[in-house]
Amino acid sequence: xxxxxxxxxxxxxxxxxxxxxxxxxNTLEAETEKNDSEPQSSQPFPRIAAIVTEYRHNSHAxxxxxRLMQTDTLDGTGEEPQLDLVSLWTDxxxxxxxxxxxxxxxxxxxxxxIEEALTLGTGKLAMDGILLVAEHGQYEKSPTGxxxxxxxxxxxxxxxxxxxxxxxxxIFHDKHIADNWEDSMKIMSAIRELEIPYMxxxxxxxxxxxxxxxxxxxxxxxxxxxxxxxxxxxxxFHALEMVHCLIDRREGGETGVKSVQCLEGDAVWQxxxxxxxxxxxxxxxxxxxxxxxxxxxxxxxxxxxxPVLFIVNYNDGLKASIITLNGxxxxxxxxxxxxxxxxxxxxxxxxxxxxxxxxxxxxxxxAEKMFHSGKPTWNVERTLLVSGTLDALLxxxxxxxxxxxxxxxxxxxxxxxxxxxPPPPPPGRxxxxx
Numbered sequence: 063x064x065x066x067x068x069x070x071x072x073x074x075x076x077x078x079x080x081x082x083x084x085x086x087x088n089t090l091e092a093e094t095e096k097n098d099s100e101p102q103s104s105q106p107f108p109r110i111a112a113i114v115t116e117y118r119h120n121s122h123a124x125x126x127x128x129r130l131m132q133t134d135t136l137d138g139t140g141e142e143p144q145l146d147l148v149s150l151w152t153d154x155x156x157x158x159x160x161x162x163x164x165x166x167x168x169x170x171x172x173x174x175x176i177e178e179a180l181t182l183g184t185g186k187l188a189m190d191g192i193l194l195v196a197e198h199g200q201y202e203k204s205p206t207g208x209x210x211x212x213x214x215x216x217x218x219x220x221x222x223x224x225x226x227x228x229x230x231x232x233i234f235h236d237k238h239i240a241d242n243w244e245d246s247m248k249i250m251s252a253i254r255e256l257e258i259p260y261m262x263x264x265x266x267x268x269x270x271x272x273x274x275x276x277x278x279x280x281x282x283x284x285x286x287x288x289x290x291x292x293x294x295x296x297x298x299f300h301a302l303e304m305v306h307c308l309i310d311r312r313e314g315g316e317t318g319v320k321s322v323q324c325l326e327g328d329a330v331w332q333x334x335x336x337x338x339x340x341x342x343x344x345x346x347x348x349x350x351x352x353x354x355x356x357x358x359x360x361x362x363x364x365x366x367x368x369p370v371l372f373i374v375n376y377n378d379g380l381k382a383s384i385i386t387l388n389g390x391x392x393x394x395x396x397x398x399x400x401x402x403x404x405x406x407x408x409x410x411x412x413x414x415x416x417x418x419x420x421x422x423x424x425x426x427x428x429a430e431k432m433f434h435s436g437k438p439t440w441n442v443e444r445t446l447l448v449s450g451t452l453d454a455l456l457x458x459x460x461x462x463x464x465x466x467x468x469x470x471x472x473x474x475x476x477x478x479x480x481x482x483x484p485p486p487p488p489p490g491r492x493x494x495x496x
Contacts, residue, residue: 107146108190108433111179113216115199116154117161120493122197122236123152124160125422131168134426135488136418137496143430148189151179153212154199176219177226187229191433192220195236197296206456208241208295217249224256232259232436234429238299238449239442243470246449253442261428261438262445266300266394266411267307267481268424272352274483275409276308282401283312286382287343289395294370294386294456301384302372302448304394304411307481309380310444315476317377319451321467324459330369330385338373339383346397346408357390365390372455377472416490424484440479447473 110130114123125136130147133140150165150172165172173179182188196211204210213235224230239246239262253260277283286309290301310316325333334341341359349356357365372384397408414420428439450471458466 107144109148109188110145110191110193110433111149111151111189112147112193112195113151113176113179113220114161114193114195115152115197115201115211115216116156116159117150117152117164118156118158118198119160119496120417120419122422123195125419126195126236126426127193128164129423129426131164131170134418134420134423137491140418140423140488143426145191145430145433149173149179149182151176153196153216156200176216177223180220180223181227185227187223187227187231189231191231191429192233193236193429194220194233197237204241206453206460208453208456210241213238213240214245214248217252221252221256224258230256230258232261232432232438234432235260235262235445237262237264238452239446240449241295242453243450246446246453250442250446259432259436259438261432261440261442263425263440263442263448264300264303264445265413265421265425266304267440267444267479268428268484269304269421270412270484270487271409271481272350272412273409275407276481277311277398277407279311280313281311283309283380284399284401284404285340285343285380286396286398287339287347288382288384288397289344289347289391289393290384290386291388291392291394292386294459295452298372298384298386298455299448299452301386301394302374302452303445304396305374305382305384306444306448307477308396308398309376309382310441310475310477312378312380314378316443316447316474318472318474319374319447319454319468320377320471321375321465322451322454322458323371323373323463323465324455325371325373325463326459327368329463330371331363333371333373338371339381340399343397343399343406343408344385346406347395348391350395350397350408350410351391351393352410352412353393362387362390370459374451374455414487414490416493417495418488418491420484420487441475441477443473443475444477447471 112127117123130145132138133142147170150170152161180189196213196216202210239249286305288305366387366389370386374382394411399406431439454466454468
């Protein structure tokens, strides 16, 4: 091979090398652009701070926050949430606290103040999201019998850090916003002012439904009846969220609550006999029991020593009745009637009453989506309305069953979230096991 004398070999090789490097650079650039369009492939997971009241085996803090350390099955063998728990703060440390041991095992620092937990001592907000789990712990009860969890106090400390640093990040707030309407609105006004991506609520809306059922979007719903059990504050909240995630899809969207009433004991059966709610719908609820053989209406009447009836009247004329039947019912069921066809639908909202309480993994999924997108996965208005409705119902209870007018509960919204039946849960482990 002959070369032109003015074009030495080394320059030829050098030119080839330059061309090769240029081609390689173009390929790398294309790859980088491709990766930029898939942020999760190279981005670190959102950094999460957990701000909790108490952290013990099977507490809400455990069944939500522990998933960030022990995978979604709480035993290290499941899927890891795409979240990085980088700090923890607890309001109380009971004798059976499990947070210190867990955090040490997983290299998560435990801080003495909320400000330190959110800034990691840097003076700047060092988080991408906050899990606020103010459920469980030793706190006083309100005159209406609700545990006064320090939801407002903990939120205000988070808010103070946001104001001080001039930065905000999304907050997922477990269960109700607060035990009373005034505190709930103090939190909501700060959320709106500072434009904080914020969602709250119960695991009930994300549960398995047996059989799989949902209201149609824009359905005309005539009436709803539901069964509940357990305490009126903790489990009554769950029952209201169950009802609301069905009815806020109705024609015209959510319109708010006009009035409420809470009846107890014989007054419940008297109201039923007088047609306060559709007995057929209650029978359908009882027929959906999954954990024991369904009782008849007569058996329920004989065997329920202290029934409690929540009646909720909505601004658009819809009525919901939730009956707590401790002694005969130990799960949540709901039935509703279509106003146009008069056909009814009933389903059980099924919880996994064993470790790993997999329904909390699906609740956390909702929070995880928000921490990645910066947008709430479902409407916080649902939980705001439920928080206020429960507060008013318990005021009615204390007032001996008086009807409580609620003009302030004019919470209007159209939900954006869509429920999907979760995959089957992993086998349950004994509750006291790890």
